[in-house]
Amino acid sequence: MDSQPTNPRLFTFLAGREGPWAVTELRTVTGEPLQRTERLAVLPGDPAPTTEALPAGAWALRGVTSNERYVTRPEKQQLLASQAPLGRPEATRAVLIPIRKNPAWWAMTQDERRAIFEERSRHNAIGLRYLPAVARRLHHCRDLAHAEPFDFLTWFDFAPRDAPAFDDLLAALRASEEWRYVDREFELRVERAG
Amino acid sequence: MDSQPTNPRLFTFLAGREGPWAVTELRTVTGEPLQRTERLAVLPGDPAPTTEALPAGAWALRGVTSNERYVTRPEKQQLLASQAPLGRPEATRAVLIPIRKNPAWWAMTQDERRAIFEERSRHNAIGLRYLPAVARRLHHCRDLAHAEPFDFLTWFDFAPRDAPAFDDLLAALRASEEWRYVDREFELRVERAG
Numbered sequence: 001m002d003s004q005p006t007n008p009r010l011f012t013f014l015a016g017r018e019g020p021w022a023v024t025e026l027r028t029v030t031g032e033p034l035q036r037t038e039r040l041a042v043l044p045g046d047p048a049p050t051t052e053a054l055p056a057g058a059w060a061l062r063g064v065t066s067n068e069r070y071v072t073r074p075e076k077q078q079l080l081a082s083q084a085p086l087g088r089p090e091a092t093r094a095v096l097i098p099i100r101k102n103p104a105w106w107a108m109t110q111d112e113r114r115a116i117f118e119e120r121s122r123h124n125a126i127g128l129r130y131l132p133a134v135a136r137r138l139h140h141c142r143d144l145a146h147a148e149p150f151d152f153l154t155w156f157d158f159a160p161r162d163a164p165a166f167d168d169l170l171a172a173l174r175a176s177e178e179w180r181y182v183d184r185e186f187e188l189r190v191e192r193a194g
Numbered sequence: 195m196d197s198q199p200t201n202p203r204l205f206t207f208l209a210g211r212e213g214p215w216a217v218t219e220l221r222t223v224t225g226e227p228l229q230r231t232e233r234l235a236v237l238p239g240d241p242a243p244t245t246e247a248l249p250a251g252a253w254a255l256r257g258v259t260s261n262e263r264y265v266t267r268p269e270k271q272q273l274l275a276s277q278a279p280l281g282r283p284e285a286t287r288a289v290l291i292p293i294r295k296n297p298a299w300w301a302m303t304q305d306e307r308r309a310i311f312e313e314r315s316r317h318n319a320i321g322l323r324y325l326p327a328v329a330r331r332l333h334h335c336r337d338l339a340h341a342e343p344f345d346f347l348t349w350f351d352f353a354p355r356d357a358p359a360f361d362d363l364l365a366a367l368r369a370s371e372e373w374r375y376v377d378r379e380f381e382l383r384v385e386r387a388g
Contacts, residue, residue: 004245004340046339051198064337069263072305110308111266143258143337145240146198 006045009065011139013096013153014041014048016058021094021190029174031100031184034059040096040190042155061098062146063139063153070117075124084132091135091157092192095166097185098150105181121176130169133162150184200239203259205333207290207347208235208242210252215288215384223368225294225378228253234290234384236349255292256340257333257347264311269318278326285329285351286386289360291379292344299375315370324363327356344378 015023015034019041026036035057048060068076105113117123127136136156141148158166170187173179209217209228213235220230229251242254262270299307311317321330330350335342352360364381367373 004342007337007339007341009337010339062339064339066337067300069304071303073303076303106261109265109267109270110263110304114304140337143201143203143260143334144339145201145204145256145258146339147201148198 007064008044010045011063011065011137011153011155012043012046012048013061013063013155014043014058015039015060015188016041016055020193022193023188023190025187025189027187027189029185029187030182031186034186034188039193040188061096061141061150061153062144062148063141063150064144065137066140070114071124075118078128079124079131082128082131084135086135086137086155086157088135088157088159090159093160093163093166094155094157094190094192096188096190097154097156097170099152099154099182100150100184101152101181102183116178116181121173121178123173123176123178126169126172126176130162130165133165134158134169201258202238204239205257205259205331205347205349206237206240206242207255207257207349208237208252209233209254209382210235210249214387216387217382217384219381219383221381221383223379223381224376225380228380228382233387234382255290255335255344255347256338256342257335257344258338259331260334264308265318269312272322273318273325276322276325278329280329280331280349280351282329282351282353284353287354287357287360288349288351288384288386290382290384291348291350291364293346293348293376294344294378295346295375296377310372310375315367315372317367317370317372320363320366320370324359327359328352328363 015037017038019039021040023037023040026034028034037058046062048054054060071079134156135158136154139153139155141153142151156166209231211232213233215234217231217234220228222228231252240256242248248254265273328350329352330348333347333349335347336345350360
């Protein structure tokens with residue numbers, strides 16, 4: 001590539017032997033597994049080595065934060081009024097959930113995807129129930145110049161006391177109609193290293 | 195970057211001294227101008243030299259085709275029933291229109307953007323009036339890993355006899371409420387070189 005400036009909304013999740021987050025669990029939910037590593041770093045931009053130069057077993061996933069695709073103004077106001085920022089001192093647990101959606105999802109029109117996402121799956125409404133306990137940031141990977149193995153990377157953080165609430169949130173989303181369109185997913189659970 | 199495979203939906207518009215399209219006009223509509231070149235090539239993937247290695251005056255813009263953001267199922271059915279593919283033998287004229295939308299546009303929620311795009315600006319409905327004469331392909335650039343100067347690149351082709359219809363289409367879109375959010379735009383008109 002070239003020396004064009006990096007998109008300021010790009011983040012890289014670099015899993016390997018270094019980084020401030022210690023991996024406690026890597027669980028393949030659907031599809032091909034990814035290798036478990038010791039540590040995770042969440043880095044702005046794309047500072048990861050090239051794929052060939054990554055140490056054996058290490059991996060990097062990249063995504064860009066973007067405008068919301070499905071939220072309406074009243075939903076956004078509710079989310080803004082309730083949500084907490086990432087990085088609170090007490091948020092010592094974090095989870096990375098990469099997902100890919102299947103071709104049937106992407107062949108749908110905007111109104112069809114919205115109807116499944118919210119009217120039938122209550123994605124925003126479910127998320128709202130766990131605010132401000134669970135903070136999150138969504139990254140898009142589908143429209144990067146390099147083919148990425150996932151469509152979305154979501155990064156969550158929370159305090160240890162809110163881990164059961166986070167598990168409830170995950171279970172509710174995975175039971176939704178929207179999740180029938182997810183054809184690859186894993187969860188990487190980490191704790192802030194002491 | 196690395197050797198990850200290229201996104202199969204990525205295209206590069208490379209303006210310089212080579213390529214099958216001869217530039218007939220470069221017009222800055224809004225914002226900073228771009229340099230006029232002799233030729234344009236439209237290439238799958240990202241085969242362009244790095245920015246520093248491009249000859250003086252040459253430039254490259256990249257974008258990814260993606261799922262539609264605003265179209266409903268009935269609108270999509272109408273578009274699919276009427277549209278023509280790019281590259282028809284008689285389509286010897288083509289136009290590249292890069293645009294950037296302002297922060298106010300991107301701060302809006304999906305329902306607000308859709309209302310301006312279609313209910314008030316009739317973007318799909320206007321486009322439909324010029325099918326199948328004008329074929330088009332939309333590329334997204336806003337969520338690439340490198341910061342791109344535009345949010346969208348639209349590539350149109352048509353027969354010479356349909357050039358007035360294309361001008362009407364452009365005029366109708368530029369007169370719409372949606373276009374108040376466009377803060378950079380140019381048009382590059384080309385003809386298939388003999």
